[in-house]
Amino acid sequence: MELHQVVLCRALYAEAETYLGRNEGIHVGLAVSIAQDAVELFLRAVMKDRPVPGRKIADDFISCMDYIDAAANHDENKYVPFRARLIELNKARVNFKHYGLIPDKADARRLLGYVGDFFDVAAVRFFDVRFADLSVTDLVTSTAVRERLKQAERGLREEELESAFGYSAEAVDVAMGELVALLTRRWSRWPPPSSMRFDDAAMRLVRDLEGYVDGTASRSERMAIMLALAVNITDLVRFESIVPFIHRMAAGNYVWDRMQDASGLTISDAEFAVSFSTKFALAVQGRMPHSD
Structure with missing residues (x-):
């Protein structure tokens, strides 16, 4: 077949x-x-x-x-x-x-x-x-992205809407991260060299400053990539307004933070979120190098 x-x-x-x-x-x-x-x-x-x-x-x-x-x-x-x-x-x-x-x-x-x-x-x-x-998600080659899209689809089928929203947001973030990793050279700045000594308060201050700088750079990269991929701005605004804020922890797992009121969100919104994240993953994949 x-x-x-x-x-x-x-x-x-x-x-x-x-x-x-x-x-x-x-x-x-x-x-x-x-x-x-x-x-x-x-x-x-x-x-x-x-x-x-x-x-x-x-x-x-x-x-x-x-x-x-x-x-x-x-x-x-x-x-x-x-x-x-x-x-x-x-x-x-x-x-x-x-x-x-x-x-x-x-x-x-x-x-x-x-x-x-x-x-x-x-x-x-x-x-x-x-x-x-x-499922168009079967066409997504990234295992990390595809697994999250599958989880989002499962949430949609089982009418666990917050699961559909959260995993859709994760899929977009992971796909974005994989593309950014190709575009920029990342290096770990922590822990600092052993010759540098900070007390706990100074360490927290430096970490907070680094987090702010990285967060600002990340948002700039995100918007630049969205525009480069010709993502529909109206769709992007809708997607960002219905999915929870997500925070990636040091261990690689995500935490969802629902700041906006979700009581008015419907199955149609969840279907849109899953569709948007899937299309975005495929758009990113189309820009990634492939081995023969």
Whole structure:
């Protein structure tokens, strides 16, 4: 089963939704184009999973649907669902890619809705899985980040909202730290050389000063990286407003500190937090060097 390829479709669709959330016209066109790519990748996964002996794998989008429908042998339950809507999506993608015609944002939102409907039906029809259950976190290669995203997803499923919020915040912080570690040279300044002697009060003062400086630098690095990764500022502000403050302890574990009132937060907010942290982790991963 080409399930890994279907998970990639989930990631592409999430990326299309991210582009749709931006304000520039070109991002709307890219959202439609990426959504079409997600559908075509899915169709190719179906063809690979259900090859037709003696029949050549299709090259273009419409032919992919023809191939799958022909393989269904007149069983309508095995046809490509929402075919007419997918043809409309493909037309919009061709108009953008080949003619520079940017779709209206309302039309693009409607087309992405069609894609969501397609995946909801097609994932069950062809692979017997719910599209919503596919975890994009499986594409995250960092074990530390992926484990936290899995914990956040578990909190979401079990409606432990604070767990979903807290682990989402941890995932972002760990991903950020891994990227910063590549960009800057870190060294330990503690403990000080044995030739230096401080009494307890002086030691606390120096540690507090170092913590303040490191904290200020960390916040600056965080914002610079967010901007460099083209993170949607509106989404970032929402994320920061709903997740708890986190403090990483010397042992590497985190402590969550909920300063704001969380009584009004909903499952929708938790879903957003998990989605944001997953997209951020993949955005960071896309900038990391990979070994062959």
